[in-house]
Amino acid sequence: MKLVLSLAVAVATATPGLALPLSDAERAAFRAELRAYLLEHPEVIREALEGAETRRMARHANADLARIEAHAETLFRAPDDWTGGAPDGDVTLVSFVDYRAEGARRALDAAREAAERDDRLRLVVKEAPRPGDEAAERAARFALAVLRLAGPAAYEAAQTRLFDAGARLDAAALDRISAELGLDPAEVTTRMAGSDITAKLAETRALTEALELGPAPAQVLRRTMVRGDVPAIALLRMVEAIRRKK
Known part of the structure; x- marks a missing residue:
């Protein structure tokens, strides 16, 4: 017919x-x-x-x-990304973050929860502020500066505070977060302007464009791209599906 x-x-x-x-x-x-x-x-x-x-x-x-x-190498194995979960996990989940994007906090929380519940899942986080959003880029630079100055634990704490700040991501808010983290606000501000951070943001932006991923939040696995936020249980099911296909 x-x-x-x-x-x-x-x-x-x-x-x-x-x-x-x-x-x-x-x-x-x-x-x-x-x-x-x-x-x-x-x-x-x-x-x-x-x-x-x-x-x-x-x-x-x-x-x-x-x-x-x-783009697997840049996506999954960039040496200067924050990495958590299982260091030698058999599946890697990459979470793209923008602190001013709707659903970004839910997406990152879901990715973290998935990594906590699956002891073979490796988690990578990439800063992906929306192009042209100065406040979002400032927040991303701040997070990367904290990572480079104070390490992974401080980076995670900074992320929580950046989400808590909401739209108030001006210089004063970032100085306050620096002080709460026990860091020198002036040193963090200087580090935010570093050429390596500029290059890192450019690399991630080029990656999202090459993947046609769209704005954050987004999650990427070896065989799946998720545009938007989904709960942890959905991510875990995707991970298991990838394992079955190996």
């Missing part, structure tokens, strides 16, 4: 130059019969649309897989 439908639609919608030799009256009658059939059997349209959507999704998934493979 799908083949018949495809042929019928082609005939009914053909341009005059490509039309079969039907008179205007025959063409009108054919279209009326086709319309009546489709009204009587709407499931034919639904099946055709579902098939087209399935093919579109498969093409999209295959394109995602190719992009992940092409």
